[in-house]
Structures are given as C-alpha cells and as structure tokens.
Amino acid sequence: MCVFCYPELEPKQRVIMSNEYCMFVQLEDVQTKGCQLEGAGLIVPRQHRETVFDLTKEEWMATYDLLQDVKDYLDRNHQPQGYNLG
Numbered sequence: 001m002c003v004f005c006y007p008e009l010e011p012k013q014r015v016i017m018s019n020e021y022c023m024f025v026q027l028e029d030v031q032t033k034g035c036q037l038e039g040a041g042l043i044v045p046r047q048h049r050e051t052v053f054d055l056t057k058e059e060w061m062a063t064y065d066l067l068q069d070v071k072d073y074l075d076r077n078h079q080p081q082g083y084n085l086g
C-alpha cells in the first residue's frame with residue numbers, strides 16, 4: 001500500500017498545499033528550522049501513479065503550477081539557498 005493513497009500509514013505526513021490534480025506533502029519533522037532536510041517535500045498526483053512517466057498531461061501541468069506555489073511557500077518559510085528537484 002502507498003502512503004499517499006493511504007495517508008494514515010504515515011501519521012507525520014501533512015498536505016501543505018494542493019490543486020486539482022496534485023498535492024505537496026511534507027513530514028512534520030522537516031518543518032523544524034535547521035534540520036538536515038528542512039523544507040523537503042514531495043509533489044504527488046492525487047491519483048496513484050507508479051512512476052512519473054505515468055502522469056497525464058494535466059497532472060504534469062498541475063505539478064508545474066503547484067511547484068511555483070511550493071517555491072513561494074518555501075521561500076517565505078525557509079529562505080533556502082537553492083533547490084534540488086528530483
């Protein structure tokens with residue numbers, strides 16, 4: 001079972017923001033200032049997809065849009081020196 005389809009499997013997981021097709025999730029631990037993975041999170045589609053290659057065009061576009069919003073959020077809350085996307 002997948003922790004994004006079954007969020008109860010990971011009680012520390014929080015949906016920070018979302019749009020029609022995808023959501024940005026973080027573990028509550030990464031919200032601590034100065035922790036090693038401060039600000040790290042995942043954008044995942046609402047519908048279960050095995051790999052990124054299974055995303056629909058709409059999901060790709062929604063991921064792009066949400067990424068811009070997530071960057072604004074992280075810039076405001078964590079002031080990162082840069083970003084790693086994977």
Ligand SMILES: [Zn+2]
Pocket residue numbers: 002003004005006047048049
């Ligand atoms: Zn899933």
